[in-house]
Amino acid sequence: MREDVNTISLPWSLECSACGATRSADGLPGVCICGQPLLVRYGAALPAPALKEPLRQRPWTMWRYREWLPLADGEAPVTLGEGGTPLLSVPRLAAKHGFRDLRVKEEGSNPTGSFKARGLAAAVTRAAYGGAQSLVVPTAGNAGVALAAYATRAGLRARVYAPASTPPLILAQIRGFGAELVCVDGHIGDCGKAARAYATETGAVDVSTLREPYRIEGKKTLGLELAEQLDWTLPDAIVYPTGGGTGLIGMWKAFAELRQAGWIPAAARPRMYSVQAAGCAPVVRAFDAGADACAPWPDPATIAAGLRVPAPLGDRLMLRALREGGGGGAVAVTDAQLQAAARDLQLLEGIDACPEGGAALAGAIELKARGALKPDDRVVVFNTGAGWLYRA
Numbered sequence: 278m279r280e281d282v283n284t285i286s287l288p289w290s291l292e293c294s295a296c297g298a299t300r301s302a303d304g305l306p307g308v309c310i311c312g313q314p315l316l317v318r319y320g321a322a323l324p325a326p327a328l329k330e331p332l333r334q335r336p337w338t339m340w341r342y343r344e345w346l347p348l349a350d351g352e353a354p355v356t357l358g359e360g361g362t363p364l365l366s367v368p369r370l371a372a373k374h375g376f377r378d379l380r381v382k383e384e385g386s387n388p389t390g391s392f393k394a395r396g397l398a399a400a401v402t403r404a405a406y407g408g409a410q411s412l413v414v415p416t417a418g419n420a421g422v423a424l425a426a427y428a429t430r431a432g433l434r435a436r437v438y439a440p441a442s443t444p445p446l447i448l449a450q451i452r453g454f455g456a457e458l459v460c461v462d463g464h465i466g467d468c469g470k471a472a473r474a475y476a477t478e479t480g481a482v483d484v485s486t487l488r489e490p491y492r493i494e495g496k497k498t499l500g501l502e503l504a505e506q507l508d509w510t511l512p513d514a515i516v517y518p519t520g521g522g523t524g525l526i527g528m529w530k531a532f533a534e535l536r537q538a539g540w541i542p543a544a545a546r547p548r549m550y551s552v553q554a555a556g557c558a559p560v561v562r563a564f565d566a567g568a569d570a571c572a573p574w575p576d577p578a579t580i581a582a583g584l585r586v587p588a589p590l591g592d593r594l595m596l597r598a599l600r601e602g603g604g605g606g607a608v609a610v611t612d613a614q615l616q617a618a619a620r621d622l623q624l625l626e627g628i629d630a631c632p633e634g635g636a637a638l639a640g641a642i643e644l645k646a647r648g649a650l651k652p653d654d655r656v657v658v659f660n661t662g663a664g665w666l667y668r669a
């Protein structure tokens with residue numbers, strides 16, 4: 278089976294997000310030769326809006342959108358049932374903070390406890406098809422858990438580099454799913470260097486954020502799902518806790534493709550807001566400075582592990598997404614603010630928010646105080662993972 282699938286040309290192409298160079302999707306693609314991320318282009322293959330109706334009958338996992346995803350004809354994805362997460366209204370929180378329509382996309386209910394499942398399901402599916410034997414990832418935590426589980430699901434080996442300061446339960450989950458875990462005395466940037474060295478040495482496939490083109494495709498389903506759950510409309514504003522940027526860039530790509538394929542009006546451009554921690558806010562700083570790339574943040578420090586990304590490879594794409602949305606922005610919140618907001622999600626609404634999800638809500642509150650979010654805006658904040666993974 279493996280031998281013949283590998284010789285079939287895949288029906289999408291890859292385009293560099295920076296220099297525009299294109300290449301075929303065959304093999305195990307990494308970044309462009311210019312060093313910047315490759316993005317999947319489907320060309321005329323995006324599905325027509327007539328698919329909305331039959332879509333209703335499909336199971337609620339991210340693979341209900343298979344026509345939007347990089348799958349070969351008839352290919353079965355590597356899956357644990359990721360996606361199909363609830364979009365919850367949160368009336369008590371909305372009343373407390375003066376929002377008319379506030380909702381939480383609850384990603385903690387994914388397999389492995391975070392939205393990282395979506396990206397890794399897609400990336401592992403493609404790597405397995407491309408003939409990979411072993412995979413490697415640097416992680417702030419949740420990507421490591423997801424890779425460990427999906428690699429096991431595909432029968433492949435996984436190696437994970439995580440900061441020693443990663444919450445202990447997350448490290449236990451990475452080991453629990455059978456990955457080889459290396460704890461690094463440093464931040465995710467240091468883990469990235471170690472992972473790349475390991476990949477070069479052993480031939481393991483590096484599935485770091487944006488170092489291969491398919492995690493973004495899995496993350497795109499956040500946007501597709503949100504649109505479908507709102508009956509093919511989009512909210513006025515999306516508030517998203519940002520580290521490496523896959524969620525933000527994935528949704529931005531989803532909305533662009535939905536417009537291109539005529540599934541939503543050409544004018545449907547929600548304002549996208551990135552929330553970062555005050556102790557690691559390279560995107561906020563670059564956005565405020567009007568820059569088109571981030572300067573590395575010297576000493577990243579926050580309890581929100583997923584936001585501890587001092588030099589994201591997707592910086593240019595994130596900044597583009599924030600500016601191309603109808604006037605979004607970026608905001609930093611302190612650890613005290615994000616912890617208080619995570620507690621509110623838990624105590625007022627019963628949502629087991631992770632610190633990053635707390636950051637998203639804290640960001641929405643801050644943006645409202647600044648007048649960037651209006652009481653009548655339809656606002657969606659993302660709880661990107663399960664809170665229990667962070668407890669001692």
Ligand SMILES: *Cc1c(COP(=O)(O)O)cnc(C)c1O
Binds near residue numbers: 391419519522633
């Ligand atoms: C990884 C992570 C983030 C940040 O991810 P992006 O790549 O910026 O989308 C946010 N929250 C949690 C829980 C994470 O694991």
